[in-house]
Amino acid sequence: MTMNDADQQYMRRAIRLAMRAAGKTSPNPLVGCVIVKAGRVIAGGWHKVCGGDHAEVDALKKAGARAKGATMYVTLEPCAHWGRTPPCAEAVIAAGIKKLVVAMTDPNPLTNGKSLQKIRRAGIDVVSGVLADEARAMNRPFIKYITRKMPYAVAKTAQTIDGRIAARGGDSKWITSEVTRTFSKNRRNNVDAILAGVNTVLADDPCLCAPGKRIVKVIVDSTLRTPVRARIFEESLPGQVVIATTPAAPSARRIALEKAGADILVCPARQHQVDLKFLFKALARRKITSILIEGGAAAIGSAFKAGLVDEWHVYIAPKILGDQNARASVIGLDITRVAKAVTLKLEHTEPIGPDLFLSYKVVPPRL
Numbered sequence: 001m002t003m004n005d006a007d008q009q010y011m012r013r014a015i016r017l018a019m020r021a022a023g024k025t026s027p028n029p030l031v032g033c034v035i036v037k038a039g040r041v042i043a044g045g046w047h048k049v050c051g052g053d054h055a056e057v058d059a060l061k062k063a064g065a066r067a068k069g070a071t072m073y074v075t076l077e078p079c080a081h082w083g084r085t086p087p088c089a090e091a092v093i094a095a096g097i098k099k100l101v102v103a104m105t106d107p108n109p110l111t112n113g114k115s116l117q118k119i120r121r122a123g124i125d126v127v128s129g130v131l132a133d134e135a136r137a138m139n140r141p142f143i144k145y146i147t148r149k150m151p152y153a154v155a156k157t158a159q160t161i162d163g164r165i166a167a168r169g170g171d172s173k174w175i176t177s178e179v180t181r182t183f184s185k186n187r188r189n190n191v192d193a194i195l196a197g198v199n200t201v202l203a204d205d206p207c208l209c210a211p212g213k214r215i216v217k218v219i220v221d222s223t224l225r226t227p228v229r230a231r232i233f234e235e236s237l238p239g240q241v242v243i244a245t246t247p248a249a250p251s252a253r254r255i256a257l258e259k260a261g262a263d264i265l266v267c268p269a270r271q272h273q274v275d276l277k278f279l280f281k282a283l284a285r286r287k288i289t290s291i292l293i294e295g296g297a298a299a300i301g302s303a304f305k306a307g308l309v310d311e312w313h314v315y316i317a318p319k320i321l322g323d324q325n326a327r328a329s330v331i332g333l334d335i336t337r338v339a340k341a342v343t344l345k346l347e348h349t350e351p352i353g354p355d356l357f358l359s360y361k362v363v364p365p366r367l
Contacts, residue, residue: 007101010034010041010073011131015103015138017046017055018075023190023213024049027287029076029142031055035063035097037070054079056088060095068096075103075135077128080118081110089115092124099125103135107146140310141191141290149284153308154191155293155300156184157329158315164326165297170203172327176317179353184315185211191290193218193242193283197299198225207231208294214240216288220274220299222246224253228260239263244279248272276306301332304342304362312344314358 011034018032025031025047033055035043043066045058053061056078060067078088078100092100105113105128120126136143141152158176159165166172174181188194188210196208198221205227208217217232217240224245226232232241243262245254246269254264265282268275283291293303303309314329335341344360351357 007130010036011103014073014075015134017044020046021048026192026289027145029139031076033059034073035059035067035070037066042066054088057091060091069098071099072097073101077102077106077111078115079111080115089118092119093122097124101127101130103130104132107143145284145289150280151284151288152290152310153293153303154311154313155303155309156313159329160317160319160321162320163329164321165329166327167321168323168325176315176355177353180315180355183352188215188292189213191292192216192288194292194294196294197296200296201226201230205231207234209235217241219243222273224249224257226257228256233261244274246274276302276308280308297328297331301330305333309362312360316356318354
């Protein structure tokens with residue numbers, strides 16, 4: 001399959017449209033659509049919110065009768081099944097689209113190529129795979145959620161150049177600049193949930209809020225030490241604060257935290273700690289497709305050790321503590337050989353004020 005410049009140009013436009021809804025469509029994917037006729041764009045659409053019109057339908061409504069004989073560019077194969085909305089494949093056929101260009105097939109087994117077959121049988125020319133890598137990168141959480149029934153996890157740390165997140169006594173205000181902290185908080189809008197260990201709650205009493213939406217807050221607390229007046233309960237509705245614990249947690253503490261508004265999720269214990277794999281699977285069953293792990297170092301280390309981290313976002317301040325007893329950004333992996341180190345692939349760098357933002361993809365270990 002060859003791609004011409006026009007196909008890539010229109011597909012990039014569709015991807016940009018899809019990204020307008022970042023963080024708003026879960027558990028559905030991000031999807032954008034552009035309809036082109038006689039060399040010009042006549043309509044564009046995107047999936048704005050779960051339960052709303054899909055991108056194809058949004059664009060077709062705008063195009064109206066002009067869609068007949070046009071080419072449609074869509075970042076994901078149109079759905080073939082009934083869900084909250086009717087199948088988009090039927091809408092594409094009914095509109096009289098002449099040619100369909102898609103970036104990637106839908107990994108959902110309810111569709112997964114079925115729409116493309118149906119659309120081809122209707123006499124529509126279909127081209128697949130245009131900017132597929134970009135489309136897949138945009139929908140990494142959806143792909144993992146659909147194919148593995150697990151949320152996509154991003155670990156986040158703010159650290160000095162020498163990898164420290166706090167001085168030996170715990171002081172960490174502030175490692176990074178105010179502009180970086182604002183940038184970091186805004187990125188919470190792109191995920192379904194934010195996770196932190198109880199030690200972070202006890203040390204910093206963070207709100208763990210997202211500036212643009214209500215976000216699920218997940219606290220890993222094996223013995224329920226979370227204070228009932230912790231700031232995590234601020235700006236949260238019932239069910240939006242999930243405290244993951246173990247059967248060893250005192251029942252009195254569970255009752256008190258439930259009265260404070262917590263949803264207590266009892267998980268099996270692994271070495272006296274919450275079994276994170278069990279927790280992540282339980283969160284996926286609640287339709288949480290993406291998680292931002294904000295800390296602390298032990299929680300991030302445990303997630304890395306369990307093979308749950310997909311990306312690592314690092315905010316590096318131009319500062320050095322130079323103290324071996326200062327707190328490291330990741331602990332608990334117990335790796336004794338460099339050959340066994342977690343391997344990362346750098347995907348993005350961006351200066352933010354005096355600091356530097358680095359985004360890494362975790363490279364799965366060779367079996």
